[in-house]
Amino acid sequence: MGEITVSGGKNTAVAVIPAALLCNEPCTIENLPDIADVHALVDILRLLGAKVDYVAGSHMTIDASGSTGYQVDYSQTRRLRASYYLLGALLGRCGKAEVAYPGGCDFASRPIDQHLKGFQALGCQIDDRGGVVYAKTERLTGNDVFFDMVTVGGTINVMLAAARAEGTTVIYNAAKEPHIVDLANFLNSMGAKVKGAGTDVIRVRGVKELHGCTYTVIPDQIETGTLMIAAAATRGDVTIRGCIPTHMEALTAKLLEMGIKVTENDDSIRIQPQTVQRAVNVKTQVYPGFPTDLQQPMTALLCMANGTSTVSETIFEQRFKHLDELRRMGAKIKLMDRTVLIEGVEEMYGAPVTVTDLRAGAALVVAGLMAKGVTEIYETSFIDRGYERIEEKLRSLGADIRREKL
Ligand code: EPZ
Numbered sequence: 496m497g498e499i500t501v502s503g504g505k506n507t508a509v510a511v512i513p514a515a516l517l518c519n520e521p522c523t524i525e526n527l528p529d530i531a532d533v534h535a536l537v538d539i540l541r542l543l544g545a546k547v548d549y550v551a552g553s554h555m556t557i558d559a560s561g562s563t564g565y566q567v568d569y570s571q572t573r574r575l576r577a578s579y580y581l582l583g584a585l586l587g588r589c590g591k592a593e594v595a596y597p598g599g600c601d602f603a604s605r606p607i608d609q610h611l612k613g614f615q616a617l618g619c620q621i622d623d624r625g626g627v628v629y630a631k632t633e634r635l636t637g638n639d640v641f642f643d644m645v646t647v648g649g650t651i652n653v654m655l656a657a658a659r660a661e662g663t664t665v666i667y668n669a670a671k672e673p674h675i676v677d678l679a680n681f682l683n684s685m686g687a688k689v690k691g692a693g694t695d696v697i698r699v700r701g702v703k704e705l706h707g708c709t710y711t712v713i714p715d716q717i718e719t720g721t722l723m724i725a726a727a728a729t730r731g732d733v734t735i736r737g738c739i740p741t742h743m744e745a746l747t748a749k750l751l752e753m754g755i756k757v758t759e760n761d762d763s764i765r766i767q768p769q770t771v772q773r774a775v776n777v778k779t780q781v782y783p784g785f786p787t788d789l790q791q792p793m794t795a796l797l798c799m800a801n802g803t804s805t806v807s808e809t810i811f812e813q814r815f816k817h818l819d820e821l822r823r824m825g826a827k828i829k830l831m832d833r834t835v836l837i838e839g840v841e842e843m844y845g846a847p848v849t850v851t852d853l854r855a856g857a858a859l860v861v862a863g864l865m866a867k868g869v870t871e872i873y874e875t876s877f878i879d880r881g882y883e884r885i886e887e888k889l890r891s892l893g894a895d896i897r898r899e900k901l
Contacts, residue, residue, distance in 0.1 A: 496893045499722060500737045502528040502883040504715040507674035509577035510651045511681045511712055512536045513584035515557035516545065517658055518685050520707030523556045527712060531880045535574035539567055539581065558707075559588070569595035569626060575880065579607055579648060582630055583655030586619060591631040605811075613640045613653035617660055637662030637701050645670050645781040650697065651678055658687040660701035669697045672782040673742045677713045684708035716742040717788040718882060721857045723747075723766055724792045725889060727755045728799075728865045730768035733892055740764050745785040749775055749793070753800060774802030774839055779810050791817050791858035798826040799865055800839040807834040817855035820848040824866050845870040853881045860885065864894055 503526035513536065515522040527533055529551040537549050540557060543564035548556040565585045572578035572595040585592035596607075611621050611628065618636040622629035637660045640653050650670040655678075657664035669675070671693050679692030685708050688700035719738040726733035727750055740747070740759035747757050747764070752775045756767035774797065779787040787810040797804040798821060808814050818828050818835065823846045827838040845868030850856035856878035863870030872878075875898065878885060886896045 496731050496733065497891065498734045498736055499888050499892055501714045501719045501722065501735055502526075502530075503712045504528070504674055504677065505530055505532055505881045506577070506647070506672070506715075506717070507677040507712045508533050509536060509575065510580055510655075510674055510678045511710065512540065512555070512557070513580040514655055514658075514678060514681055514685075516540070516543070516559045516562060516581075516584040516588045517655065517682075517687075518705035518707060519560040521556050521558040522685065522707050523554055523709040525554045525709070525711040526714070527555055528715060528883045530883050531876070532575040532577065535571070535578070539571050539578065542571065543567070543585075562588070565589055565591045566593040567595065571595075572597045576605070577648070579610060580652055580655060582610065582614065582628060583652035586614060586617075586630055586632065586635060586656040587659045590633065590635060593627055593629050595627045607648065609642050609644070609646045609649035610652045613642075613649055613666075614656055616640045617653070617656055617664065619656075635660035635701070637664040637699070639665045639667065641667040642669070644668070645695075647672050647675065650675055654678060654682065654689060654697065654699055657699035657701060658682050658689070659703065659705065660699075662701055664699045664701070666697040666699070667695070669695050670781060671695060673713055673716050673739070681708070681710045681712075684710050713742075714738050717786060717854070719743055719764070720746045720786065720789040721792050721861070721882070722888070723750065723757070723764060724789070724796050725861050725864055725894075726766035726892075727753070727772065728796050728861045729894065731892060732765070732767050734763050734765045736763045738762060738764055745780075745783060746789055746793070749777060749785065772796075772800045774800040774804040774837070776805045776807075778807040781810070787811055787814065788854050790814060791854040792861045794818070794828075794835055794837065795821060795858040795861040795865070797837045798828070798840060798843060798862065800837070802839055804837045804839065805834050806837065809833065814854075816851035817858045820851075820855070820859055821862055823848055824862050824870065826862070842867055844868055847871040847873065850874040850877045853877050857882065860889070860896070864889070864896070
């Protein structure tokens with residue numbers, strides 16, 4: 496019950512921060528979320544020699560002029576999945592990069608072959624051995640890049656390398672997520688020439704030099720969606736402020752289909768309680784379809800919907816590790832290939848559960864809010880990678896949730 500303001504976007508922050516390596520003037524980035532992935536990138540940029548002034552919850556100023564590093568080892572890359580963006584940023588900055596394969600969420604194999612294919616198209620020599628990607632080129636040259644599948648990371652990584660390549664790069668079958676558009680806007684604020692972001696063809700005309708800028712990243716689409724789902728799960732009357740309703744349309748449509756009252760204003764969304772929540776069918780798709788990152792919290796919500804729901808995961812083949820934990824809480828769930836069959840139950844019960852990945856953690860928080868009794872959630876560090884103090888935000892809305900030291 497009440498109002499909550501959403502933080503800046505994690506998946507935009509982890510793309511925009513490395514992009515500051517593409518110029519030798521200070522870049523100030525505002526509205527960054529105070530999360531572990533951002534902290535990890537601050538350390539990595541400092542290790543590369545950049546000067547980083549970071550005021551958590553306020554802004555970050557990055558001056559890469561003194562940065563000569565181009566190697567990032569596994570001790571750093573294991574801290575966040577998005578560390579692979581350092582490949583594109585370092586190639587764009589100095590034509591060479593040695594970056595260990597990332598860590599991060601392990602719900603699928605998560606290859607980066609498309610990223611490497613893109614770099615090769617731009618004239619890079621790629622060596623991939625011992626868990627490290629060695630990339631180098633005398634000269635980055637613009638080219639056409641056609642992705643075999645829509646890849647957010649691949650699209651972002653090629654944009655980063657192409658920004659300062661000689662000539663024009665055209666990315667076909669590009670991802671269209673809000674954070675792709677946000678990165679394009681950031682690059683253009685630095686003097687880059689990126690057109691078409693948000694469509695499936697992005698044109699990047701490389702420029703020799705980029706300059707510093709001040710930029711505010713967009714609000715977090717997935718945190719917004721997670722808060723909307725938590726509000727619906729608890730029958731709360733909640734207004735989420737500082738969000739972009741047009742980014743939420745796929746989820747909003749599904750909640751309306753369930754019979755939940757959703758009201759959109761310019762920069763806020765209000766969720767109001769409805770008694771019966773109907774079962775629905777959900778299928779994850781690339782943007783603007785239903786986001787795979789909301790599949791897990793949505794699965795939790797549907798555990799107590801009225802009827803049988805299905806949730807099909809078309810993006811990541813193994814994004815189902817949260818199902819066992821939900822079953823421990825009384826959920827009636829069957830997994831058939833990549834579709835979850837959920838038979839809505841009257842009641843869920845608190846239980847000790849373990850987080851396996853970031854959005855599985857979000858699902859367990861939602862389930863814990865719905866369940867009768869106490870739910871103890873272990874391995875919450877996964878949740879802190881992508882949500883800024885989630886328990887404080889939910890507590891301010893009346894949830895009985897607290898963090899305890901083990
Ligand atoms: C980004 O991951 C996000 N991570 C993910 O969010 C999000 O789930 C995903 O995009 C889809 O929206 C960040 O932005 C840091 P992809 P990414 O490349 O870039 C396959 C979260 O919870 N693929 O769009 O890794 C891949 O295996 C995280 O915030 C290849 O086969 O996703 C997947 O099946 C989790 N080869 C599909 O494409 C490649 O080279 C889409 O992956 C690249 C991808």
